[in-house]
Amino acid sequence: MPLITPQPRGPGKKKGGSSRRNENNRIYANPLPLIFSAEENRFWTSHTVLGLFGLSGSRVVNPHCEGIFDPYTRSVWVTDSVHSTILWRRGFFGKGTLSRSEPTxxxxxxxxxxxxxxxxxxxxxxxxxxxxxxxxxxxxxxxxxxxxxxxxxxxxxxxxxxxxxxxxxxxxxxxxxxxxxxxxxxxxxxxxxxxxxxxxxxxIPDNVEHLQLTLQEAFFLLWTLDCLSVIDPDTHAAMSLEEIWQTLQLIHFPLYPSLASDVTNTRFDNPFLINYVVYHHYRSLGWIVRNGIKFCVDYLLYKRGPVFHHAEFALVVCPVYEDEEDRQTCPFDLQNVDPFSWTWLSTVNRVNSQVQKTLVLTYVTIPARSRCQAALLASPACLQYFSIREIVLRRFIPARMRD
Amino acid sequence: MDDLLEQPNKLPNFPLSTEDARDEDQSSDEEDGGLDWTKLPSASVNIARPVIPKRGEKDYEPKAGGGSGLQLHVLDRARTAMFNTLRATRGVNNKSMSYAIWYPQLARAHVTVAKGIHFSSMGHSVQRPIADADVKLQKRLELLPEEALYLLERGALWCWQDTNEGSWPINMSDIDARGPPMSVQQAYACMIGKEDLTLEEYQVFAYLKRLGYVVTRAEAPSLSYPVHPPLTKVKFQKSFSQTFFTLWSAVVRKFFRLFSGINWWKPFRIHHYTNYSSLFESLRFVPSGHTTPLQVRTTRNLDSSSPRSPYHIFYHLYKPSTPFRKTAPPNPDFYVVVVNARSSLMPSLRELAALYDKLPETPSPLPRQRQAPTTSQNAPAAPSALAEQHPISIFQRISRLIFPPKAPSIPLPPSRKPHPFAALKAGKKMVVIAAVDSGNISFFRFGQGAFDEWPMI
Incomplete structure (x- = not known):
C-alpha cells in the first residue's frame, strides 16, 4: 500500500506538482486523436444549422496516423514518432515497446x-x-x-x-x-x-522504439475514428477495412496464416470479437481502457488517463455462450468461460484490492449460432448482437459494516 | 495457537513504526494473528468469565544467531499467560440461563424459560396443541436449530433432548429429573442437518451473530415464522421531460437508421459531431446492462435430475443499528447466500441473474461532501424519495406536465449528486455471498454493475 501513495514532497516541489498538473491538462486535453477545431467558432450559428442537415464541414481535424500490421506479435506497429506521440497523448493508445507505457x-x-x-x-x-x-x-x-x-x-x-x-x-x-x-x-x-x-x-541515438497497438486499439482507431491506416507487411500497401476485419479474426485460429478466409471460419466466439466488444463499449463510455495483465486481469479502466489518476477498475472478461452447444466446436482457447473457483477469485481480488482497484467481472454473451447467421460476421454489424453486463466485486467485511 | 507462539517472530514485543500500525489496521480480520496473552491481567485468570485478550505487536525478526535473553523471556511470559488463561474454568451465571427442550421431529427447540436480550431478535412463537386437550392450541417460543445451537454454544442456554414427545407444558420442577443438558458436541450432532441447516450455514450464522447482527431466514421454514413484507416494486417515476427526451432520441435514431441505411463499414459519421460527448454517445451501440434480455438458453434447468443450484438467498441480515422488531421484520440490509467454497464454483451469470431478480434496488450512495447525515444511514436516499411522493393536486400535475420541474422527482442541488465511482462500486443491486472453506468464511459482495448509466464523458 505505501508503495502506491505519492511520496511527500517539500513545499517547493508542491508548486512544481501543480504546474505539472496544468501541463498535463494541456498536453493530454483531448480524449481522442480527433480534434474538434475551435477556430471556426465564428461560423458557429451557420454550422449548427448545417449540422442539423448532416452537412457540417470539415471541422474535425483528423491526424491520419499510419501503422504496420505485425501478424507474429498480433499487433500494429506505429513507427513514426509524431504519430505515436499523437496516439499516446490523445487517448493513451498503445505502448512503447521499450518502455512501461508511454514511449520514452x-x-x-x-x-x-x-x-x-x-x-x-x-x-x-x-x-x-x-x-x-x-x-x-x-x-x-x-x-x-x-x-x-x-x-x-x-x-x-x-x-x-x-x-x-x-x-x-x-x-x-x-x-x-x-x-x-x-x-x-x-x-x-x-x-x-x-x-x-x-x-x-x-x-543522441536513433529512436529504435515504436508504439505497439493491440488489435482492439487498432481496429477502434481505424473503424470508429478513421484516423489510422494499417499497412500490410508483405505488400506495403494500405489494407482495406474488409481485409483488416477478416485478418483480425483469422489470426486467432491455430492454423493461421495457412487458413483460407471463408464463412466457415467465422465464429462469434472469436477472441478478437469478444475483446473488441468490451474495448469498444468502455471506450464509448469515455473510459481510457488499457491492458491489465500486470494485475491479473484483462483490462484496466482509467478515468482520464494513467498520467492523471490510478486505474479505478480492473476488468476480467468472462465470455458466456448463449448456446452451450457452440462451445463444443470452439477452436480457440477461450479464457474464463467457466466460473472462477473461489480460490482464484480471492487471488485476483486480493491483488487488485491491494492496489486500490475494484474488480469487475464483465460478462459478454456470445450470440448463439442458431439465432444469428454466420453471414453477419462478414461485417462489424455482428457486434450489436453481443451484450455486456458487469458484476462489481468487493469483499464484504461484516466487522466493518455494522453501522 | 501453541505452535504459533512457539515461532519466534510471533513474539509480542516492540510496537513498530506508525506505518506498520496503519497497515495492521487495514488488515481485514481481528483473528488473523495470534493473541497476546500477556495483555491479560493476572487477576482475571481465575475469574469465571475469561476475557478475550487483544492482539499484540509482532517482533520485527528473531535476533540473528538466536539466543536473545530478552526474546526468550518475553516468549516465556506470553506462553505462561496463555496457559493460565486457558486453565480458567468456563462458567455461566445461573440467573441468565435460558432453558429449552429440543424436539428432533420438529427440528425446533421449545424455550421454556427465556432470559437475556437474545430473544428480542431470536426465536418465534408457534401455536402447538397441548397434549391433554386435543383441540386447544397454545403459543410457545421456539428456536430454529441454528439459534438453539448458537445460544447453547455461547453458554446462554441449557437444552434437553425431548424424551416423551408432545407432552407440554412442562413442569419446571421435573427438569432436574431429565438428567444433564445436551453438550455442545451432542447439539452439533443433533441440530446440524435439520431444517436445511448445513454446517457452513451455521458457521456463517454464528459469526454474524457474534458481531451483533440480526440474522433471520430468508425463506420461512414454517408458516408461523415471521418474514418481512413482500417487496413492493418501486418504479422510479421518470419525469415527463425525461420520458419525452428518451422517446424523441429513440425516434430520431430510428429515423436516421431507416433513411441512412446504416453502413457498418462506416457507421459513425465523425463529421456530424461538434464535440467529444456527442461523438462518444454515438459510439454506444453495444447492448449492455442487466435489463438487456439475457438470451442464454437454460438447458441445465430443464433437466430435473440436475441438483438445485446452491445459489439461493438463505439469510436476511440486519445491521445492529437497524431497529428490528421480531414480529414484523423490516426490509433487510443485506441478503446472504452461503456456499461451500470447496464444492461449488463462483455463480454463473445465469445464477446471478436469478438472484438479482429477487432483490430490490439499493439506494444510490450519498455524495461524499455531505457531513454528519441527519437521517439514519441504512437507507439514505429512501426517506427523501418518499417525502417527495406526497399527493399533488391536479393543477400541480398539469402545470408539471407543461413546465417540467428542473430537477426531476427529487429536488437535489447539483452538488449532492453521488460520486460516480461510489455509485459504480455500489452497483444497483447487491447480494452478499459467503464462501465457507472448511470453517474460513470469505464474504464477497456481488454488485450489479451499471457502467452504462455513468459515462465518464
Missing amino acids: WLARQINARQNAEKNMVSEQVTANRRAERKQFKLDRARAIAQAAEAAEAAFKEGRVLTVEETGVVIPSAATWKPSRPPPSSSPDQPTSAAVEDQKVDED
Missing part, C-alpha cells in the same frame, strides 16, 4: 547522457521512489536492531524496556526523508555519463 526510450537515453535531474520520465520517477523506499526500509531495520540491542543490554541488567524507553527513534514512513539523493536509478544508464557530457548533440 529516447527521452531516457538523452536524460542519461545529459545526466539530467529534471524532465524525468515516469520510469525514472518510479525508480527513484523505489530507491528511496528501499533506503527507508534499511534505515528502519537499522533503528529497530539498535533498539533491540539497547533493550537486550537493559535486560541483562534485569530491566525490561519497551521500545520508547530505549530512546531510539524508529523512522516512520510519514516523516522519513531521504538524507542524501538516492543512488542513480535507471538501470540502463551508462556509468560514464559525465564523460560524454560534451558531445551530447552528436551522441
Whole structure:
C-alpha cells in the first residue's frame, strides 16, 4: 500500500506538482486523436444549422496516423514518432515497446547522457521512489536492531524496556526523508555519463522504439475514428477495412496464416470479437481502457488517463455462450468461460484490492449460432448482437459494516 | 495457537513504526494473528468469565544467531499467560440461563424459560396443541436449530433432548429429573442437518451473530415464522421531460437508421459531431446492462435430475443499528447466500441473474461532501424519495406536465449528486455471498454493475 501513495514532497516541489498538473491538462486535453477545431467558432450559428442537415464541414481535424500490421506479435506497429506521440497523448493508445507505457526510450537515453535531474520520465520517477523506499526500509531495520540491542543490554541488567524507553527513534514512513539523493536509478544508464557530457548533440541515438497497438486499439482507431491506416507487411500497401476485419479474426485460429478466409471460419466466439466488444463499449463510455495483465486481469479502466489518476477498475472478461452447444466446436482457447473457483477469485481480488482497484467481472454473451447467421460476421454489424453486463466485486467485511 | 507462539517472530514485543500500525489496521480480520496473552491481567485468570485478550505487536525478526535473553523471556511470559488463561474454568451465571427442550421431529427447540436480550431478535412463537386437550392450541417460543445451537454454544442456554414427545407444558420442577443438558458436541450432532441447516450455514450464522447482527431466514421454514413484507416494486417515476427526451432520441435514431441505411463499414459519421460527448454517445451501440434480455438458453434447468443450484438467498441480515422488531421484520440490509467454497464454483451469470431478480434496488450512495447525515444511514436516499411522493393536486400535475420541474422527482442541488465511482462500486443491486472453506468464511459482495448509466464523458 505505501508503495502506491505519492511520496511527500517539500513545499517547493508542491508548486512544481501543480504546474505539472496544468501541463498535463494541456498536453493530454483531448480524449481522442480527433480534434474538434475551435477556430471556426465564428461560423458557429451557420454550422449548427448545417449540422442539423448532416452537412457540417470539415471541422474535425483528423491526424491520419499510419501503422504496420505485425501478424507474429498480433499487433500494429506505429513507427513514426509524431504519430505515436499523437496516439499516446490523445487517448493513451498503445505502448512503447521499450518502455512501461508511454514511449520514452529516447527521452531516457538523452536524460542519461545529459545526466539530467529534471524532465524525468515516469520510469525514472518510479525508480527513484523505489530507491528511496528501499533506503527507508534499511534505515528502519537499522533503528529497530539498535533498539533491540539497547533493550537486550537493559535486560541483562534485569530491566525490561519497551521500545520508547530505549530512546531510539524508529523512522516512520510519514516523516522519513531521504538524507542524501538516492543512488542513480535507471538501470540502463551508462556509468560514464559525465564523460560524454560534451558531445551530447552528436551522441543522441536513433529512436529504435515504436508504439505497439493491440488489435482492439487498432481496429477502434481505424473503424470508429478513421484516423489510422494499417499497412500490410508483405505488400506495403494500405489494407482495406474488409481485409483488416477478416485478418483480425483469422489470426486467432491455430492454423493461421495457412487458413483460407471463408464463412466457415467465422465464429462469434472469436477472441478478437469478444475483446473488441468490451474495448469498444468502455471506450464509448469515455473510459481510457488499457491492458491489465500486470494485475491479473484483462483490462484496466482509467478515468482520464494513467498520467492523471490510478486505474479505478480492473476488468476480467468472462465470455458466456448463449448456446452451450457452440462451445463444443470452439477452436480457440477461450479464457474464463467457466466460473472462477473461489480460490482464484480471492487471488485476483486480493491483488487488485491491494492496489486500490475494484474488480469487475464483465460478462459478454456470445450470440448463439442458431439465432444469428454466420453471414453477419462478414461485417462489424455482428457486434450489436453481443451484450455486456458487469458484476462489481468487493469483499464484504461484516466487522466493518455494522453501522 | 501453541505452535504459533512457539515461532519466534510471533513474539509480542516492540510496537513498530506508525506505518506498520496503519497497515495492521487495514488488515481485514481481528483473528488473523495470534493473541497476546500477556495483555491479560493476572487477576482475571481465575475469574469465571475469561476475557478475550487483544492482539499484540509482532517482533520485527528473531535476533540473528538466536539466543536473545530478552526474546526468550518475553516468549516465556506470553506462553505462561496463555496457559493460565486457558486453565480458567468456563462458567455461566445461573440467573441468565435460558432453558429449552429440543424436539428432533420438529427440528425446533421449545424455550421454556427465556432470559437475556437474545430473544428480542431470536426465536418465534408457534401455536402447538397441548397434549391433554386435543383441540386447544397454545403459543410457545421456539428456536430454529441454528439459534438453539448458537445460544447453547455461547453458554446462554441449557437444552434437553425431548424424551416423551408432545407432552407440554412442562413442569419446571421435573427438569432436574431429565438428567444433564445436551453438550455442545451432542447439539452439533443433533441440530446440524435439520431444517436445511448445513454446517457452513451455521458457521456463517454464528459469526454474524457474534458481531451483533440480526440474522433471520430468508425463506420461512414454517408458516408461523415471521418474514418481512413482500417487496413492493418501486418504479422510479421518470419525469415527463425525461420520458419525452428518451422517446424523441429513440425516434430520431430510428429515423436516421431507416433513411441512412446504416453502413457498418462506416457507421459513425465523425463529421456530424461538434464535440467529444456527442461523438462518444454515438459510439454506444453495444447492448449492455442487466435489463438487456439475457438470451442464454437454460438447458441445465430443464433437466430435473440436475441438483438445485446452491445459489439461493438463505439469510436476511440486519445491521445492529437497524431497529428490528421480531414480529414484523423490516426490509433487510443485506441478503446472504452461503456456499461451500470447496464444492461449488463462483455463480454463473445465469445464477446471478436469478438472484438479482429477487432483490430490490439499493439506494444510490450519498455524495461524499455531505457531513454528519441527519437521517439514519441504512437507507439514505429512501426517506427523501418518499417525502417527495406526497399527493399533488391536479393543477400541480398539469402545470408539471407543461413546465417540467428542473430537477426531476427529487429536488437535489447539483452538488449532492453521488460520486460516480461510489455509485459504480455500489452497483444497483447487491447480494452478499459467503464462501465457507472448511470453517474460513470469505464474504464477497456481488454488485450489479451499471457502467452504462455513468459515462465518464
